[in-house]
Amino acid sequence: MFLETTERRNPNLIKAAIKLHRDGAILPDTYVLDLDQIVENAKILKKKADETGIELFYMTKQIGRNPLISKKISEIGIKNAVVVDFKEAIIMMENNLPIGNVGHLVQVPKALLEKVIGYGPKYMTVFSTEMLEEINNVAKKLRKKQKVLLKVIEPTDEVYEGQFGGFHLADLEAVSKFSKDLKNIEIVGITSFPCFLFDGKNALKPTTNIQTIERAKVILNENDINISELNIPSATCSKTIPLIKQIGGTQGEPGHALTGTTPLHAEMDLEELPSMVYLSEVSHNLDGKAYFYGGGYYRRGHLENLLVIDEKNNYVKDTIESFGNESIDYYLTAKNSHSVGSTVIAAFRTQIFVTRSDIAVVSGISSANPKLEGIYNSLGNLIRR
Known part of the structure; x- marks a missing residue:
């Protein structure tokens, strides 16, 4: 839903996610959040609200109730x-x-x-x-x-x-x-x-x-x-x-606007930039299809397009096979086979708090110097710094 937009408007986020995965700093089934860009999006929202006289309360369920990001948003005036x-x-x-x-x-x-x-x-x-x-x-x-x-x-x-x-x-x-x-x-x-x-x-x-x-x-x-x-x-x-x-x-x-993922952001370039991707890894192949680790599937998320990057840094586009609501997303399925261990990147509308995913909060992405600030679970609890 947001993959093409993220590639075009925040490519460093994708690069950072790939690097962190290859370095072993983050595991599959992790949402990677661009802390600095979320703060910039919050500043845009605050400025617009001040101009119109609207009071804003920020919402965090879609980013897993994350307290570190919440603190940064609060500090800029929301x-x-x-x-x-x-x-x-x-x-x-x-x-x-x-x-x-x-x-x-x-x-x-x-x-x-x-x-x-x-x-x-x-x-x-x-x-x-x-x-x-x-x-x-x-x-x-x-x-x-x-x-x-x-x-x-x-x-x-x-x-x-x-x-x-x-x-x-x-x-x-x-x-x-x-x-x-x-x-x-x-x-x-x-x-x-x-x-x-x-x-x-x-x-x-x-x-x-x-x-x-x-x-x-x-x-x-x-x-x-x-x-x-x-x-x-x-x-x-x-x-x-x-x-x-x-x-x-x-x-x-504002909730999804903080990560540039409202439905409008999928259709047009608004001031807020995309600042969240989902990262996984190819686990195995079967019958010409690749299976990558799940846990972050959201049934209203319109997850469709995938970016698969192998160990030789080859980028391949693929799509996900439809997934029914009656099953648990132990794995999700790409329509084609890919090298085992390849990084999988997706960007779609989600509600992290209803998943079992990890959340990696990363700063320094815009300067191509990513720093992992912390790994949290989907309910806002710190797993490790």
């Missing part, structure tokens, strides 16, 4: 993370990284509420009155007042399986009345997901979820709940930040 689930919140808290939004897409479990609220997230996203009450009780105990975003959802909205939850518009008047007695929370905003989707051509289009957010704001304002924040996530990048502003949004959540 200070707060959005954590997609409570396990990601734990990683951020363990590494003393500020949290901007927790609870969306996954609610914080009851046993973790005191630790999370005590840590001090800027906002918590809430799906139910039960959670509003739980947060209020814990905040009261801690003598805090917690700002809250309500997730809204209608049957006409576009929602992925496994992500259902939120308040229907018809519930909001009752929610407003219910919240009046909760003195340790403050409902300040609304969110939904996804708010933009790729049209399959060359643009990201607002979803019907935006209309639900707009209607929810009116209802809540009419019930004396002052809504100042509209959190408009999905595919936040240099191209869509102005669109967030145009539709009245105040917050965006």
Whole structure:
């Protein structure tokens, strides 16, 4: 999906990955991340957000909740993370990284509420009155007042399986009345997901979820709940930040833009450069096909093209055979045979946190002097420096 773009716009990343593999510094089934370019991409996003008045929370699930990269992003001015689930919140808290939004897409479990609220997230996203009450009780105990975003959802909205939850518009008047007695929370905003989707051509289009957010704001304002924040996530990048502003949004959540891998980046050259590749190795051949080590397959990733480099430094293009969702990716299959031990490079849309891959964070790539900063697992834990 992104291999040709990476070859053209960040060839040193591919060269660095090959060298690290040949030197034995990284093993197959490793995502190699260009730390310096990710930081540059973050600077581009921060500049665009400052120009438009949009607050950004960076997302790390797609890069394996990596704390080293998170620290660098925070240092350039996108200070707060959005954590997609409570396990990601734990990683951020363990590494003393500020949290901007927790609870969306996954609610914080009851046993973790005191630790999370005590840590001090800027906002918590809430799906139910039960959670509003739980947060209020814990905040009261801690003598805090917690700002809250309500997730809204209608049957006409576009929602992925496994992500259902939120308040229907018809519930909001009752929610407003219910919240009046909760003195340790403050409902300040609304969110939904996804708010933009790729049209399959060359643009990201607002979803019907935006209309639900707009209607929810009116209802809540009419019930004396002052809504100042509209959190408009999905595919936040240099191209869509102005669109967030145009539709009245105040917050965006860049994730794939940090690595130059939103769907738009596959179709056009945006300001953010590609900064992530997947590295593997040919294990064996059978019946004219090469089998390379898996572990990083993501079923929505559109993995198709491969670059295979043998020990004589011959570069060969190949494609992957389709892989069914019913199987485990112990190996993935190239359509042609290749020398055993050859390096395999791919670049595709992924969510590292749902894989079993390693993550190699590398600096100095742009100067052709790569330095391996650390190897992490897919959940953000350091394996070795």
